[in-house]
Amino acid sequence: MPRDKKRRSGRRSPLAAAGLIGIGLLLTGGLYAGASAAMAATPDTPTQTLTVEDGKKLFQANCATCHGLDLQGTENGPSLYGVGAMAVEFQVATGRMPLQMQGPQAPQKPPQFTEEQTLAMAEYVQSVAPGPEIATGQVLDGEGDVSRGAELFRINCAMCHNVAAAGGALTEGKYAPSLVGVEPRHIYAAMVTGPQNMPVFSDLNLSPEDKRDIISALLWMERNPSPGGFSLGSLGPVSEGLFIWIFGIGALVAFTVWITAKSN
Numbered sequence: 001m002p003r004d005k006k007r008r009s010g011r012r013s014p015l016a017a018a019g020l021i022g023i024g025l026l027l028t029g030g031l032y033a034g035a036s037a038a039m040a041a042t043p044d045t046p047t048q049t050l051t052v053e054d055g056k057k058l059f060q061a062n063c064a065t066c067h068g069l070d071l072q073g074t075e076n077g078p079s080l081y082g083v084g085a086m087a088v089e090f091q092v093a094t095g096r097m098p099l100q101m102q103g104p105q106a107p108q109k110p111p112q113f114t115e116e117q118t119l120a121m122a123e124y125v126q127s128v129a130p131g132p133e134i135a136t137g138q139v140l141d142g143e144g145d146v147s148r149g150a151e152l153f154r155i156n157c158a159m160c161h162n163v164a165a166a167g168g169a170l171t172e173g174k175y176a177p178s179l180v181g182v183e184p185r186h187i188y189a190a191m192v193t194g195p196q197n198m199p200v201f202s203d204l205n206l207s208p209e210d211k212r213d214i215i216s217a218l219l220w221m222e223r224n225p226s227p228g229g230f231s232l233g234s235l236g237p238v239s240e241g242l243f244i245w246i247f248g249i250g251a252l253v254a255f256t257v258w259i260t261a262k263s264n
Contacts, residue, residue, distance in 0.1 A: 052127050055120030058113070062098055063121070071129055083193065084131020085122035090189035092118045104173035105196045132192055139212045140184040142219040149217030152210055156201070165218055170197060180222055184215045 060069060066077030073079030077099075080088070091097040095109035111118070122134065154163060160176035162168045167178035174197050179187065191211050194200030201211070 050116045050120035052120065052124050055117075055122070055124030058117055059121050059124055062113075066099070071125065080125055081129040082131045083125065083129070084133060085119075085126040086132040086134050086189045087193040087195070088122040088125045089118055089134050090186055090193060090195065092121060094186060096195070105175070108177060132189075135185050135188040135192075139188060139208050140215065141212075142184060142216045144209070144213040144216035146213070146217050146220045149210075149213030149215070150221075152206065153214050153217055156206065157214070160198075165221060179218055182218075184219065187215050187218060 067080050068074050071080040093111055095111045096106040099106050161179055165179040168176050188211055190198055191201045
């Protein structure tokens with residue numbers, strides 16, 4: 001009897017075995033996750049540099065159906081001769097190209113290519129049919145004359161993009177997009193290349209310094225929200241009138257009903 005009691009007291013519970021297995025799995029998974037994170041954070045990992053030849057292959061696989069193998073254009077897409085790297089980077093980096101479907105204009109959407117792939121395609125187009133290069137440097141620094149830039153924006157851009165750069169509707173289903181959150185190089189590229197319904201602003205219309213001032217004003221408006229309180233979408237008298245109609249007149253009607261009920 002004493003020997004049987006000793007054997008019974010030495011048995012392990014099934015829950016203890018399951019607990020040991022669980023602890024082992026947790027330790028193994030933790031070590032694997034830590035090793036994976038350490039490998040991913042290794043600074044010596046080489047980055048892939050794409051060449052113009054890589055850009056040519058990407059263009060032929062994704063763009064040539066509409067723009068032609070030689071960039072000469074087809075019935076479904078315009079020629080790319082003379083558009084340069086600036087226009088290609090703008091259209092591809094903003095997701096407007098490749099075109100999702102035919103319509104009044106190409107909407108902005110998440111880009112389908114990485115930055116390296118986009119630059120490779122842009123450099124390929126630049127090598128075949130040169131045009132404006134991608135803007136860099138001082139024109140994008142946002143340190144221009146904000147007051148002068150706001151005036152230039154009101155004169156040249158606000159009739160389509162709204163005085164608060166919130167965008168606006170055009171004819172036949174077209175629209176001027178909002179400029180809030182747009183990167184400076186893409187604002188500059190839009191002024192130089194005139195995508196879709198936008199006119200081209202050459203250096204004779206707006207000098208590089210003028211464009212710098214406009215970009216500075218747009219960045220300032222983005223950093224400084226409406227000082228008057230609720231912007232109501234920055235759509236001007238339409239949203240303001242609707243707000244007054246619903247809440248202002250509604251409050252007056254409610255106040256009138258309350259006075260009438262109180263007097264009765």
